[in-house]
Amino acid sequence: MTTPLLAVQNLAVTFDTAEGTVHAVKGIDFTVERGRTLGIVGESGSGKSVTSLAVMGLHRGATVTGSAQLDGTELIGAPDDHLRTLRGRKMAMVFQDALTALHPYFTVGDQIAEAYRSHFGGTRKAAHARAVDVLGDVGIPEPARRAREHPHQFSGGMRQRAMIALALSCEPDLIIADEPTTALDVTVQAQVLDLLTRLQRERGLGLVLITHDLGVIARAADDVLVMYGGSAVEQADAEALFTTPRHPYTRGLLDSLPRLDAAPDTALRAIPGTPPSLLAPPAGCAFHPRCPAYAATSDTRCTGERPPLRTVAGGHRSACIHDEVTA
Amino acid sequence: MIGYLLRRLAAMAATLLVVCALTFAVFYLFPADPAVQFCGKDCSTERIELVRQQLGLADPLIVQFWHYVTGIFAGQTLGTGQYAVQCGFPCFGYSFQSAQPVWDLMMDRLPTSISLALGAAALWLLLGVGTGVVSALRRGTRLDRTLMVGTIGVAALPVYFTAMILLYLVVTVAGLLPYPRYIAFTEHPGQWISNLILPWITLALLNAAIYARMTRNSVIETMAEPYVRTARAKGLRERRVVGKHGLRPALTPVVTMLGMDLGGLLAGALITESLFSLPGIGKLFADSLNKSDQPVVMGVTLLASFFIVSSNLVVDLLYAWIDPRARLA
Amino acid sequence: MTTDTAVLSVRDLGMTFPGPRGVLRRAPGVRAVDGVSFDVRPGETLGLVGESGCGKSTTGRMLVRLLDPTAGQVSFRGQDITRAPQRQLRPLRSKFQMIFQDPFASLNPRKTVQQIIAAPLRAQGASPSTIREEVRDLIRLVGLAPEHLERYPHQFSGGQAQRIGIARALATRPELVVADEPVSALDVSIQAQIVGLMERLQAELGVAYVFIAHDLAVVKHLSHRVAVMYLGRIVELGDRADVYERPAHPYTKALLSAVPLPDPAAERARERIVLLGDPPSPASPPPGCTFHPRCPKAQAVCRTEAPVLAPDTPTRQVACHFPEA
Secondary structure: OOOOOEEEEEEEEEEEEOOEEEEEEEEEEEEEOOOOEEEEEOOOOOOHHHHHHHHHOOOOOEEEEEEEEEOOEEOOOOOHHHHHHHEOOOEEEEOOOHHHHOOOOOOHHHHHHHHHHHHHOOOHHHHHHHHHHHHHHOOOOOHHHHOOOOHHHOOHHHHHHHHHHHHHOOOOOEEEEEOOOOOOOHHHHHHHHHHHHHHHHHHOOEEEEEEOOHHHHHHHOOEEEEEEOOEEEEEEEHHHHHHOOOOHHHHHHHHOOOOOOOOOOOOOOOOOOOOOOOOOOOOOOOOHHHOHHHHHHOOHHHHOOOOOOEEEEOOEEEOOOOHHHHO | OHHHHHHHHHHHHHHHHHHHHHHHHHHHHOOOOHHHHHHOOOOOHHHHHHHHHHHOOOOOHHHHHHHHHHHHHHOEEEOOHHHOEEEOOOOOOEEOOOOEEHHHHHHHHHHHHHHHHHHHHHHHHHHHHHHHHHHHHOOOOHHHHHHHHHHHHHHHOOHHHHHHHHHHHHHHHOOOOOOOOOOOOOOOHHHHHHHHHHHHHHHHHHHHHHHHHHHHHHHHHHHOOHHHHHHHHOOOOHHHHHHHHHHHHHHHHHHHHHHHHHHHHHOOOHHHHHHOOOOOHHHHHHHHHHHOOHHHHHHHHHHHHHHHHHHHHHHHHHHHHHOHHHHHO | OOHHHOOEEEEEEEEEEOOOEOOOOEOOOEEEEEEEEEEEOOOOEEEEEOOOOOOHHHHHHHHOOOOOOOEEEEEEOOEEOOOOOHHHHHHHHOOEEEEOOOOOOOOOOOOOHHHHHHHHHHHOOOOHHHHHHHHHHHHHHOOOOHHHHHOOHHHOOHHHHHHHHHHHHHOOOOOEEEEEOOOOOOOHHHHHHHHHHHHHHHHHHOOEEEEEEOOHHHHHHHOOEEEEEEOOEEEEEEEHHHHHHOOOOHHHHHHHHHOOOOOHHHHHHOOOOOOOOOOOOOOOOOOOOOOHHHOOOOOHHHHHOOOOOEEEEOOEEEOOOOOOO
């Protein structure tokens, strides 16, 4: 058995705030193989973005425990000097809003060249040529000219392509994309998503795709991790997750989604209540206050311990004690 | 860019012309009669009338204003006959009290003001920006809290109090430095510094406190920007992340404020100059006001507005140079 | 479509924002909305979809006179309100209301929920006891409890704040509510709650909606009829089934095919039309049909002549030289 590209085990992230300790991520496990896409889906406060920042070592002021191994190298607790050599080089990030994620003062070409030089050295000229190359790779017309422009001179779609070019510039093995298409228009979103999946396939990259959009997950992900209130509540391959969702939250999410492919006048079944507060999360299963299974049974196990992920079918894991009841 | 510059320069000229007209109106309509001053205490009514004629003070206001404005560019001869005075380009009027053109008086004082302003600015930038950056990067630590409490304390000190304490301790008690007087840099650089160091500190302390707090806020805000996170995600060294990606945008508002403050300071640091008896533009203004030497008061007002308006322009150009998004204008 | 049965009818509505001032004269203006016409029937939902910069929000603001149109006409119940002075508009104001995207930005943070919901009633001159009664009814109607009335907006979640915005909009029993992206700032699980609430309120109160959104699935779910906008113009307008099941405009078709479906098998099987480039800026629209640079079916005529919105079936209009059969 070969080592997976990224193996995350029992990863937990806590923040100390003035109002108390926030457990943003409460011990999650997942692996990402080369050439595969893991989709992490969840709503605001689910801990999906915090997870990616923790893996990259970009969390500021947070306490991270557990393990995250990139190609066998432990990332959690590694000195920043060492992490720095991996960031951008072995693992790279694509952020949501390229307008704020790219630096307004420097040209797009300079920003890419800077990343390249910081890992490979070489002349400015060579780095700039490399920047023009990757801008061409991501489908930016006239890359030599556009490399000399600033981010605000790009359209939204082109800016996100430039962000992807920046991530690709040092040929990383792993790309973490945090809501890469959310800020974009529908037609542009489709282009960028196609670009990301094509590059991932062609280069055999491991891709972590973080999003709140189940449609994006269905289009691009091989495996899916559903997060709620800082925990993984369900983990499966994409096919299984959409056809036989096991956890009440995943089902609720799918039922509450207005769908283009639904028959007209299909009623939406909304999940009642609101996502949990991070400062005062509910005891036991974070979803129980909104869960139909708990509402029906008032099972004390839901309010006791946080239910762990359990295998419910081959490669399909769910964190619900009612699973044998609802399955 | 050229069009923008031309537009700005035209606007600047217009502003100065309006300031000129306003000060002209204020000073020539209200206070003491320049003819009386010129003539002296025991002056007969006829003599005053004669002086007024010869100085052109009897002309309509608009004609006088015209002479004043053209005089700035072409120089002019004030008065006729025995009272005629030559006031060469650039003529900002003539002080009959000190028997000198206003321009010469101002140019005498300007080096002092420039020395004071630049030295103090360098000092408060070093202190203020340094403190602010350190405080922001060590946010929440004891060092940060100590520095920020310190800045509140310093900001609360009135300038005259600082000046008096410094003079008393350093000059009177310790005898480390002579009582400050202005010595030109060209004359003796060492003494230029040793004489100005106390006024610099006085002027710099208050501003350093303000700049420290502003820099701290700006750096904290910038370091939380997504583009700083991107710089880290690229794998850059923290020094480069902070120095290049964080500090440049963080210091942009500081540059803006510095430009404004320098413009104001070149126009005279009235209190500091007075406290240390330094012959700067501010002192000239105060003295002239006391003596009702209107031409000088007016000249200094114009010079001050010139410094302020032009520092505004310089700041805007600098801004466009630093931040490409501002270049669209 | 006859004007006399419509709650709201819009004819040739246009909005040109003035361009930036240059050295000597102003740059040409930006045509955010151009020649938009539609009717809203009592109790129905008209969906207004399109990408950013297509003019859908500007249109929404003109419908309730938050913006004054530079061209065309808006009639409410047959009465022209386009240029009516605000004083004359006041008695009508209570009959058309607006809901905004950011519920917090549109609620005064210094007022209690009671005061916020009561404001439009007070403006109508209702008595204090009636107001108190009405407000209690309204807060229950939108699924909150009377004890919420003494709280301030910041004490609520986004979904709850949006409910308060809806209660305020419904306070005066309007016949029409213009909702501008009312669910796009909310989490997925909360969106369905608000959509469900809006549906229930329409069934109970018979209010008509103009529902503005970029999310095609939400619009499909809520709307009876749908208008698709591109660069300030309506390119397709018709019954939901026509627009979604048999789109006639190539843009509508591309838009629908671009939305990812939450179904991996369907996604793999699906044929997608991926449009090239970004939507152009309304400041410099292409000549002819504004969609032609991105259109897979564009011909020479599309580059020179702008197609007009014309009936294609009895229940649909389309603005295209070569509509889908």
